[in-house]
Amino acid sequence: MNMKIELPPIPYGALFFAPMEGITDETFRKTILKLYPEWDYLACDFLRVPSAGRYPVKHLVRHIGRDLYEIGWVKEKTLYQILTSHRAFTVEMVKDVDSLDIPWMDVNLGCPSPTVCKNGGGSSLLRDLESLAPLMKSIRDNFKGRLSAKIRIGYSDSVFFEDTIRLLNDVGVELITVHGRTREQMYKEPADWSFIKKAVQISKVPIIGNGDVWNTEDIDRMLNETGCHGVMVARGALKSPWMAQDYRRGIFKETDQERFQKMKNFFNEYRALLENENVSMRGLLKQSKAISKYMVNTVENGETLRRRLMLTQTVPEFFSLIESL
Ligand SMILES: Cc1cc2nc3c(=O)[nH]c(=O)nc-3n(C[C@H](O)[C@H](O)[C@H](O)COP(=O)(O)O)c2cc1C
Structure with a gap:
């Protein structure tokens, strides 16, 4: 039993x-x-x-x-x-x-x-x-x-x-x-x-x-x-x-800059954890794009930024675009 x-x-x-x-x-x-x-x-x-x-x-x-x-x-x-x-x-x-x-x-x-x-x-x-x-x-x-x-x-x-x-x-x-x-x-x-x-x-x-x-x-x-x-x-x-x-924490509003900072924190941690894993670069790029797909929807010029993220061709390109925000 x-x-x-x-x-x-x-x-x-x-x-x-x-x-x-x-x-x-x-x-x-x-x-x-x-x-x-x-x-x-x-x-x-x-x-x-x-x-x-x-x-x-x-x-x-x-x-x-x-x-x-x-x-x-x-x-x-x-x-x-x-x-x-x-x-x-x-x-x-x-x-x-x-x-x-x-x-x-x-x-x-x-x-x-x-x-x-x-x-x-x-x-x-x-x-x-x-x-x-x-x-x-x-x-x-x-x-x-x-x-x-x-x-x-x-x-x-x-x-x-x-x-x-x-x-x-x-x-x-x-x-x-x-x-x-x-x-x-x-x-x-x-x-x-x-x-x-x-x-x-x-x-x-x-x-x-x-x-x-x-x-x-x-x-x-x-x-x-x-x-x-x-x-x-x-x-x-x-x-x-x-x-x-x-x-x-009772946070109901954020500025675009605050959102970008949170995105950077998230992707820095994600990347650091990934460095210990054996993942393919192609898979990682695909997953990073899927994760970020909705992140910039509500920021100013969000659609342009979203398109730029989706058009990145390599993992370093994706992460440096995030870092530049
Ligand atoms: C990319 C993606 C993958 C999903 N995969 C699963 C899954 O594996 N199992 C599941 O029960 N639901 C899955 N769902 C459905 C979500 O868990 C959720 O029920 C649905 O998206 C509605 O919630 P939302 O309006 O908050 O997105 C998936 C949704 C998305 C967008």
Whole structure:
């Protein structure tokens, strides 16, 4: 019989750095943890459950990060996200992750990728509750840590939304993040926070609100308008990785110069950590561009600056442009 891992309760107003594929890898999360410990929790991007066979243990550890895996308190701050479907080898992988004493697993029920959905995974499970229920139960039965789920409000519409919230409560999920869009909406329309409010009314477990939180004022607005327990930020946290720090310090405004200084601090730390890693220059440039994509949106002549950043051809060119700001 599995002994349940007890984690401290999630504080009201907790701030979550969202999972982002291609961005929230170990080096990125280390940078965030070091510079902005005000983020209460951070998520790994998803690890896809294989449709046959098992991953070697070192692959499972690499997903949270070899260094971070060794540090207990960081593990407790980290959501280990998986992406699966009823056709994948879920129980085997969940057991393997469980045997590593990973304290928190998050199930991705929002991924909109056509390939993932064609295989019955990610957001397509939101229109197939008959598959979702036994799948989530099998994960619950084989994982002793905290189990959470991250959902959109539905696949093509939101007709199953309330049933999904109830289903996740019934199978023993301990926290649900609601991104207020359907899969079909992708990012085209604004996130509809009324669904987050609805989830709060139905759910016995804490609801984390997600979608279109772009600044510190939006954090308060999300908490007040929806009654959610905490807030998860994705693109806004790329725009301002320091958002949680500003929020906790009561900073609601900044000048362009202050923003540039924060960008320099962030990239200096990121680069310093990367120097110890064996990463390809091409991959690093791509990732640095993805990280900085939203950072200059709101500054004067931001569009020109954003284009210049995106047009850099080498890593030194990218970093010297940041340094010149
Ligand atoms: C580049 C990128 C990668 C993402 N990867 C993931 C992922 O791996 N897992 C996940 O659950 N959501 C993923 N998302 C969705 C976000 O976590 C979040 O739910 C969505 O962007 C809405 O929040 P926002 O309006 O704060 O950006 C990703 C989003 C972006 C922009």
